Amino acid sequence: MNKYIERLYNGIIKENPTFVLMLGMCPTLAVTVSAMNGLGMGLSTTAVLVVSNALISLLRKIIPDKVRIPAFIVIVASVVTVVQLLLQAYVPAIYDALGIYIPLIVVNCIILGRAESYASKNGIVESACDGIGMGLGFTIALTCIGFVRELLGGGAVFGHVIIPEDFHISILVMAPGAFFVLACLTALQNKFKMPSATNVAGGSSLVCGGNCASCSETVCAENHKKIAAVKAEEEKKAAAEKAAKAEAAKAKKAAEAAAAAAKEKKPEGNE
Numbered sequence: 157m158n159k160y161i162e163r164l165y166n167g168i169i170k171e172n173p174t175f176v177l178m179l180g181m182c183p184t185l186a187v188t189v190s191a192m193n194g195l196g197m198g199l200s201t202t203a204v205l206v207v208s209n210a211l212i213s214l215l216r217k218i219i220p221d222k223v224r225i226p227a228f229i230v231i232v233a234s235v236v237t238v239v240q241l242l243l244q245a246y247v248p249a250i251y252d253a254l255g256i257y258i259p260l261i262v263v264n265c266i267i268l269g270r271a272e273s274y275a276s277k278n279g280i281v282e283s284a285c286d287g288i289g290m291g292l293g294f295t296i297a298l299t300c301i302g303f304v305r306e307l308l309g310g311g312a313v314f315g316h317v318i319i320p321e322d323f324h325i326s327i328l329v330m331a332p333g334a335f336f337v338l339a340c341l342t343a344l345q346n347k348f349k350m351p352s353a354t355n356v357a358g359g360s361s362l363v364c365g366g367n368c369a370s371c372s373e374t375v376c377a378e379n380h381k382k383i384a385a386v387k388a389e390e391e392k393k394a395a396a397e398k399a400a401k402a403e404a405a406k407a408k409k410a411a412e413a414a415a416a417a418a419k420e421k422k423p424e425g426n427e
């Protein structure tokens with residue numbers, strides 16, 4: 157798969173920031189009272205991701221390692237300010253609906269996470285594609301959550317009412333509704349065995365299931381024992397392979413020496 161297409165696929169499906177990595181939960185739960193709000197926040201974040209990733213990748217070799225996080229924040233904050241002013245000027249309805257969550261994009265863990273883990277280590281085009289993929293994945297997730305909440309809670313889709321008021325589930329457009337909808341969508345992912353934060357392919361043999369957040373006390377000790385046993389087994393296997401290779405090399409060398417000796421004795425017998 158082309159590496160640029162792979163970055164898009166990873167962001168949208170394999171490493172979706174909302175449904176798989178469970179990042180950026182604050183705007184995800186707060187602004188998705190409607191599909192339009194989710195779409196607006198997703199596209200705003202996508203624009204910030206693409207531009208900040210490209211700038212950080214461009215400057216990665218001249219940013220000192222010790223101050224890279226403050227430098228990343230300054231770059232992201234500058235881009236967010238530009239996006240905020242553009243929204244305020246050209247899309248005031250979306251700007252008013254998103255409110256404080258637009259400037260909070262600066263500290264969104266998706267933005268800083270991609271800057272630290274990818275943009276600071278890769279080229280400009282790859283980093284921009286990574287930003288597009290992650291941004292589109294975030295946009296799709298927020299739009300889906302907003303669509304379900306708006307449809308069932310408000311009886312509308314993108315502002316167009318299609319369900320009578322008597323059949324609205326009002327709690328879905330309130331704060332708890334975001335948790336309910338996200339939980340239901342994640343449950344559907346698990347049902348259809350799609351990648352998600354709670355359905356890791358292959359699982360883990362560790363006691364905690366590979367979840368570092370639950371690694372503590374007796375569970376932690378048990379996991380360390382298991383990891384030590386795995387490492388010991390791997391070292392034992394590597395030593396056995398090394399010994400087998402050394403033995404094979406020794407046998408080959410002895411065979412070559414015997415063949416050479418036999419070849420030297422053969423002319424003497426003929427005489």
